[in-house]
Each structure stands twice: as structure tokens, then as C-alpha cells.
Amino acid sequence: MTEEVVEQRLSQIGHQLPSAPEAVGFYVPVLRTGNLVITSGQLPMVGKELMFKGKVGTELHEEQAFHAARMCALNALAQIKKCVGSLDRVTRIVRVEGYVQSAPGFTRQPQVINGASELLIQVFGEAGKHTRIAVGSNELPMNAAVELAIWAEVVD
Structure with a gap:
């Protein structure tokens, strides 16, 4: 059995698709309706461990949050x-819907969510270009630095 093309691209840029995280509440982590697959908000989890916690701009640097967004995108891809x-x-x-737990005055949410956007374009090419929201939040679930949801179109 050969490795899939998208997963080969992920591997070429130094990433591996994780196992899809379990829901941490009363919801489904991913849902398909017609040709759309929509993930619930994904956190920067590895297994059951939250890897990036706290407010970006005080407890975490922008670069750390960029990596958190990338991790969220990988988890969303695992859900898909x-x-x-x-x-x-x-x-x-x-x-892509991105939420950044932001310290007062932190306004670089788009640069943080670029961590996810760049990854998606690297692995899907033109098809990875997407609409996006990147907003700041004063709190996120489990004190996560970033939360991210992805909408994808699929074929049977």
C-alpha cells in the first residue's frame, strides 16, 4: 500500500499526520454534509496533552503561537x-477559522494563523488557498493559545 500524496507532502515538509483527537465536550469533532467536511475547533494537542497554553503576547511569543496554529491544522486534517x-x-x-488567546494589545492574530494557512497551501497547493477569519479572544478552552476549525470540500 502506497502512502497518500497529501501525507507524502506533509512528510516532505517535516510533519506527520497525528491521530484525530477525541472530543473534549458534548459535540462531534468532524461532520460531513454533502461535499463539505467541517471540523470542530481543534486545539494544539498531542494525544491528550495540550502543548501551547496561555495568552499570546505575554505568556507565549508569536512564533510559539504560529506553531500552535500549525499543530491545530494538523489535528484538523487528521479529523478530515x-x-x-x-x-x-x-x-x-x-x-479556516482561527482564534488566538490574546493578551491586551496583541493584534497580530493573522500572523499567528498563518501557521495553519501556510501549511495548508504547502500540502494542497492552489486548492489549499482559503477564506479565513483570524480573531483574538480573551480566553479559549483549556487555556489553549490557539483554536482552529477547517472547512474542506471533498469528492467521493
Whole structure:
């Protein structure tokens, strides 16, 4: 069995697709409706451990939050794969919704969420270009630095 193209691209840029994290509340982590797959908010988790905690701009540097956003995107991709069986079935990343737990005065949320956006474009090319929201929040679940959701179009 050969490795999938998208996962090969991930590997080439130094990333491996993690196992899809379990929900930490009463919701589904991913949902398909028609040709859209939408993830719930993904945190920068490895297994059951939250890797980046705190407010960006005081407790964490922007560069750390950039990596947290990238980790959230990897977890979202793991959810999409779990839902449809293969990331090679993704025809377009439609939307990225990024939330950054921000210290007062921190306004570089777009640069933080670029961690996810750049990764998606690296692995999906033109199909990885997406609409996006990057907002600051005074608190996020479990004190996470970043939370991210992805909307993807898929084919059967």
C-alpha cells in the first residue's frame, strides 16, 4: 500500500499526520454534509496533552503561537481524514477559522494563523488557498493559545 500524496507532502515538509483527537465536550469533532467536511475547533494537542497554553503576547511569543496554529491544522486534517478516509479526497480547503488567546494589545492574530494557512497551501497547493477569519479572544478552552476549525470540500 502506497502512502497518500497529501501525507507524502506533509512528510516532505517535516510533519506527520497525528491521530484525530477525541472530543473534549458534548459535540462531534468532524461532520460531513454533502461535499463539505467541517471540523470542530481543534486545539494544539498531542494525544491528550495540550502543548501551547496561555495568552499570546505575554505568556507565549508569536512564533510559539504560529506553531500552535500549525499543530491545530494538523489535528484538523487528521479529523478530515478520519471522516472521509483519505486527504487525497480533499479538492479544496474552503475556510479556516482561527482564534488566538490574546493578551491586551496583541493584534497580530493573522500572523499567528498563518501557521495553519501556510501549511495548508504547502500540502494542497492552489486548492489549499482559503477564506479565513483570524480573531483574538480573551480566553479559549483549556487555556489553549490557539483554536482552529477547517472547512474542506471533498469528492467521493
